[in-house]
Amino acid sequence: MCAWPVAAGTVYRWVDEHGKVQFSDKPPSGQSRDLTTLDKSGRSRSSGVMSEAERAAELERQRAQIEQRRKDKALLQSFSSPDEIDLLRDRQLEALAAGQQTNRLRIQTIQERNKKLQTQAERFQKQKKPLPADLQAQLDQNRDEIQVIEQLLQQQDQEAVKIRQRAESDKARFIQLRNFAPN
Incomplete structure (x- = not known):
């Protein structure tokens, strides 16, 4: 990870067809599993490549978070x-x-x-x-x-x-x- 060119910008991480983890400054050309992008610190950021089920689950998770924040705000505003x-x-x-x-x-x-x-x-x-x-x-x-x-x-x-x-x-x-x- 130390050899990553930090100035290169986005780094992609994925699992290839043989099950090996790959890193590159370019996204993979074929179908790959677990495609994520890494920030300058090497932390994972989700890429836009998700299955329909993953996308639906993510949308539901986000909707649930928004609803929970709404409920929390109402709770804090309603009671002291x-x-x-x-x-x-x-x-x-x-x-x-x-x-x-x-x-x-x-x-x-x-x-x-x-x-x-x-x-x-x-x-x-x-x-x-x-x-x-x-x-x-x-x-x-x-x-x-x-x-x-x-x-x-x-x-x-x-x-x-x-x-x-x-x-x-x-x-x-x-x-x-x-x-x-x-x-």
């Missing part, structure tokens, strides 16, 4: 301490809990309405009369509505987990970016 992240998490969880409480009350109301409808249905059964269509429709509607609300409650539980995970991740990244010592 890790405690603020905890406060936001707690506020989001409180709002979610209020929604869950509302849904539980809705289920309770529907169940109470269902008890009255069941009492009516039992009267018809005791009299050995067929259940009126509107009564059966109301029972079916209540059952379906309870199922929908229970699914919503499950989604809200999952959202609570995501909120906690996101807050912990943001807090760890914030601490890393700010170099705070963990408490």
Whole structure:
């Protein structure tokens, strides 16, 4: 490496068809593997010769870096301490809990309405009369509505987990970016 002509400018490094590493001030004429250019210090710089998969992977890596920098900037601009992240998490969880409480009350109301409808249905059964269509429709509607609300409650539980995970991740990244010592 000491014999490289530093004044020559760009130095190319590649692996030839026999698997040997080659250096030159001119790029190889044929197909070669691992073509890189070296700067004046002998450090590798990527050349423009990449496969489609490598190019796609590099673009994805660059996109991910840009996205991470955007998220980091937003995190640093949004919060001044890790405690603020905890406060936001707690506020989001409180709002979610209020929604869950509302849904539980809705289920309770529907169940109470269902008890009255069941009492009516039992009267018809005791009299050995067929259940009126509107009564059966109301029972079916209540059952379906309870199922929908229970699914919503499950989604809200999952959202609570995501909120906690996101807050912990943001807090760890914030601490890393700010170099705070963990408490």
